[in-house]
Amino acid sequence: MHSLVITKWEFKNTLSSKKFITIFLLQVSILILMIIFFNSFMGNIEPGKNVALTPSLTGFASIDVVDNENLFEKQLNPDILKINRMNYSIAYNRFKNNKTTGLLIVPSDALEKIDRYETLNLSLFVNYNDPKRSVVKSEVDSASKSLSSIITNEWLKEISPENLTQPSVEQTEQGEPLPLQIINKVMIAILLFLPLFLFGNMVIDSIVGEKERKTAEILMAMPLSPSNIILGKSLAIIITIAFQVILWMIILLSAGFNIKNAILVYLLVILTSIPIIGITSMIAAYCKNYKEAGIGISFIYIGIVGFLVVPALAYLSGSTRASTISPMTLVMKLFSGETISTTDLVIPILIIIVVSLISYSISIQLFKRDDVVFGPRPSLFRLFFEFIGILSLIKYIKSKIL
Amino acid sequence: MKILSLAKKEAYDILNNRIYLLVVFVQIFIVLGAFGLALVSSIATDPELLDQFQVNTEFKVGLSEELEDSPLAHYLKDENLNLIYFKSPQDARASVGSEVIAAVDIKPSTQNISVEIDTTSIFYPVISQKINQALNNYNQAVKLQNSGLNETEIKKVENPINVTEIKINENDKADIALDNPYFVEIMYGFIVPFILLLPFFLASNIVTDSIVGERERKTFEVLLMTPLTSFMVVLGKIIPILLFSLIQSVAWIFLLNFLRVPIYNPFIIFTLIFFIGLGFIGVGVILSMLVDSTKEANSAITLVLVFATFILFVPLFVNIPYLNAILNLIPTVLIVKISSSPHIDPGLILEFIPTILLSLIIFAVAVKYFKHERAIRL
Incomplete structure (x- = not known):
């Protein structure tokens, strides 16, 4: 009951803070920017083509093409190459003056040669001084293969039109390509879990702030136990996260993202926030000031993000055994509409419960100690030895000997 | 000051x-x-580099036993794919996603080719590229065989374009990893x-x-x-x-x-x-x-x-x-x-x-x- 008083007080304070509202709105605008980026990226993916997570820099490398009959130029990829079609003398001078990475020379009588069934000999000058040479070579190679295939087919049509039957190829694909899964599933999962990491500063402000502002003494003097304080403060932040996640989910669903089992997904994300806030409270309870706590959560959050994301990526690449430990994997399975086994459900929830129990117990124990809250603060080693009972053992041995 | x-x-x-x-x-x-991530992902998406590093044992493609030593199997092998033979095409197809990454089959009546491929595999882009190349070569060979051309003509028709690379500044080339x-x-x-x-x-x-x-x-x-x-x-x-x-x-x-x-x-x-x-x-x-x-x-x-x-x-x-x-x-x-x-x-x-x-x-x-x-x- 006392915890709820603290929760109400903290929550009211948060909502009445203009700065919190500003930060909250900025976070929403970041989400909208991410949605725009995501939609733009997905819009650029051509159906049936392999998806690669590479930059899409127009004109990254450059090539000049001497192609009087405009035979080859249209086969080159203008998304990667900056293609200039020009006459030989200008093109050669440009290439000599290092204005381009490559120079492709197509014979001036290319069409006549094709008509005469003669092989087309093309010259590709490549500037090896330029690191983008492999890009130019690869693009010319692809264009040459595709043009070769067109010419061969045309020749065969003319040589032997009656014998052109060839086996057809029918390709069936199983599942979603890995890069597309990474973009689709990981992106949605990251957007859903992101609010969980945006409130670390609030936890620090709420717990370390009491120490820095010297209000912890007043708080401790009130008829509240350390567990009331820690749990009450944490609950206020979990409620704030719950509001933010619901808002983000509404925005994502309105933007057309397909999130199946939305309620279960929501509950699991909120459930995951409980141990994260617990761990953050643990750091905040031990740290002396904002700076120290800030560094502490930066490192711990890297570990938590790793714990959530790495198994999720392992699940996408087909490894199923270890991937079940992460709640993010379960969330991905839920919003993709996959069948959930008991193991899929039990392991992450068990981890959430165990980590929550441990982290909140440690936070409460730390907040109970005057030396941790008011100083002089004991070192982490000392706390650890105390926890495993070594210090009591030493004391016992000393008392026996003396 | x-x-x-x-x-x-x-x-x-x-x-x-x-x-x-x-x-x-x-x-x-x-x-x-x-840098390491860029290096590894570049190798993983380049068929030639993967062949150089001899990781092709992972490129498992299922075929029915009837296709052993067939021209199609040869074209697939030429692309350094690891062919695994199954009793029937159905068995091969059923193993896609578990034992093999793809299964290829020819229908005896029509000679049409069917490919079933697991796109979730990390090697999907490379395998897909290799299978496409093998099937293109196979199709071209079938087409050329049916055309009634002699071997010299076939060679000419097969390669209508020849690109000669002229390396400039090779002595002063950009030393890229x-x-x-x-x-x-x-x-x-x-x-x-x-x-x-x-x-x-x-x-x-x-x-x-x-x-x-x-x-x-x-x-x-x-x-x-x-x-x-x-x-x-x-x-x-x-x-x-x-x-x-x-x-x-x-x-x-x-x-x-x-x-x-x-x-x-x-x-x-x-x-x-x-x-x-x-x-x-x-x-x-x-x-x-x-x-x-x-x-x-x-x-x-x-x-x-x-x-x-x-x-x-x-x-x-x-x-x-x-x-x-x-x-x-x-x-x-x-x-x-x-x-x-x-x-x-x-x-x-x-x-x-x-x-x-x-x-x-x-x-x-x-x-x-x-x-x-x-x-x-x-």
Whole structure:
């Protein structure tokens, strides 16, 4: 009951803070920017083509093409190459003056040669001084293969039109390509879990702030136990996260993202926030000031993000055994509409419960100690030895000997 | 002289701050990690490189036993695919996604080919490429056989285009860690600008820490009482931070060169990142004026840096033709062009103007706000 008083007080304070509202709105605008980026990226993916997570820099490398009959130029990829079609003398001078990475020379009588069934000999000058040479070579190679295939087919049509039957190829694909899964599933999962990491500063402000502002003494003097304080403060932040996640989910669903089992997904994300806030409270309870706590959560959050994301990526690449430990994997399975086994459900929830129990117990124990809250603060080693009972053992041995 | 004293004190603070030094150290791992990731992913998507590294045992393709020693099996083998034979085509198909990555079959009645492939496999792009190549070759061979041409004619029809590569400047060739298009695109197209701008993300934090920290420690008023103008105070604070960031960027340029990712036109890049840095630090100063505590400054700077990341890095991954004229002026796009080209068009320097102007405006606003802040505080 006392915890709820603290929760109400903290929550009211948060909502009445203009700065919190500003930060909250900025976070929403970041989400909208991410949605725009995501939609733009997905819009650029051509159906049936392999998806690669590479930059899409127009004109990254450059090539000049001497192609009087405009035979080859249209086969080159203008998304990667900056293609200039020009006459030989200008093109050669440009290439000599290092204005381009490559120079492709197509014979001036290319069409006549094709008509005469003669092989087309093309010259590709490549500037090896330029690191983008492999890009130019690869693009010319692809264009040459595709043009070769067109010419061969045309020749065969003319040589032997009656014998052109060839086996057809029918390709069936199983599942979603890995890069597309990474973009689709990981992106949605990251957007859903992101609010969980945006409130670390609030936890620090709420717990370390009491120490820095010297209000912890007043708080401790009130008829509240350390567990009331820690749990009450944490609950206020979990409620704030719950509001933010619901808002983000509404925005994502309105933007057309397909999130199946939305309620279960929501509950699991909120459930995951409980141990994260617990761990953050643990750091905040031990740290002396904002700076120290800030560094502490930066490192711990890297570990938590790793714990959530790495198994999720392992699940996408087909490894199923270890991937079940992460709640993010379960969330991905839920919003993709996959069948959930008991193991899929039990392991992450068990981890959430165990980590929550441990982290909140440690936070409460730390907040109970005057030396941790008011100083002089004991070192982490000392706390650890105390926890495993070594210090009591030493004391016992000393008392026996003396 | 007065500015120098303040700058020296700030530099001393930075160099004695273990957290900043730790962050610099962490950046080395980021550079090495990004380079390693680009290297591994380039190898994983290049069929020729994978053949060189002999990882083709993983490229398992299922066929029915009837197709053993068939021309189709030969064409698949020529692409270095690991063929696994099953009793029936149905068995092969049922193993896709578990035992094999793909199953290929020919219908005896029509001679049509069916391919079933698991797209979730990490090797899907390579296997798909290899199977397509094998099937194209097979189809072409069938077509040529049916055409009634003799062997010399077939050879000619098979290869209507012959591209001869003429290597120029081979003696002076760019020494790149992996001569592969994907590696070159991902390194120069994203990782190089990301690494070079990384220190400036830290710089914004140092600025807010320095200014807001002074206020929190109640030393800000003392600083403003010294015989220094607001401009001198701002300059004294930002010079060491800017230098600290620029030195890091230069160190990453050396590290990248050492890793055999040559960075071209370093002096021009240095000029560009100097102005980008000025902009970043200016934003840090403005934010410091708007917030009351380090905690608020940290939250605000995190959000601003997320916005900056969007503005600077999203243009590298999206292709919006009607915005190309603007996107080409984004500093990261300029860094890509300059760092990857041994010879740049001098006209490209003109494209720096918007970045320089914006940075100078941000810096001017920062100085003005600083003066305003001084008036309010005192």
